[in-house]
Amino acid sequence: MRLPVEALTRAAFAPFGEVIDADAGAATVAINAGTAQRHAALAEVDTSHAGGRAVISRVRAQPRALPCTVNRLERHPLGSQAFVPLDPAQRYLVVVASAIDAVPRAFLATNGQGVNYRRGTWHHPLLALDRVGDFLVVDRAGPGDNCEEAALPQAWELQLPS
């Protein structure tokens, strides 16, 4: 069955985490004697559970061809996980679900938008589009099993609106 792809907005994504972008709505403060603007605290890093700590990593993802099929999701019970594209032209799809047996939602991230999955949020691994994509990742390192995978009750097909 086809899953509709929505625009990625803060309001629509709020049940799953935070959108990391510089659009209207972010509190902006002038810093460094006015030479820079800071969009402060767009996302909260939540990684201290069970003796964890936050680390910064990079991921290089191969692009997916569309349409593609999504039939499994994963979640990290011990920490948040943020992905931010390192090129503003890099588009990618974000697939999340409020429960493993709920209908997932798919969002198209554009214009350098990043996402921060709240701790425990079901999501699909990176679905880079168009080209090989580099992403910055901020997530948890530490003891314990922080990755759970599960099959969706049915497969969903993703395609961009034409």
Next chain:
Amino acid sequence: MRLPVEALTRAAFAPFGEVIDADAGAATVAINAGTAQRHAALAEVDTSHAGGRAVISRVRAQPRALPCTVNRLERHPLGSQAFVPLDPAQRYLVVVASAIDAVPRAFLATNGQGVNYRRGTWHHPLLALDRVGDFLVVDRAGPGDNCEEAALPQAWELQLPS
């Protein structure tokens, strides 16, 4: 006096923090069924002192014209601070010092290199080059005074090697 500008390498920057790049030397693991490569834990986020937490922000910096003069540094006694450019073409200068009365060192960050200043490291605020630059910032929010500024014993001039 002119401060020489060095290439930004992990070895040269090690006394001050971590370089966040994907060059040789980073441990690489295949993830997501082989569709992505992860350069894991390039930098450690150290923000839990004095009741702090880690947050993700964005900064838009105006470019500096060169030569420019550096005469003050700042440091964050309660947490690390990472800057990663959100466009691989964005160059910037990194100025750090092992002590406020030590001779600073200047590095040119290229090819999407990010830096993570270790907690308490003296550094200059963002010195974007060439164009307006967007950076992702991972640092500390929370109680306490986490910014200390001080004048250098002398002013230093920065210029790129011709």
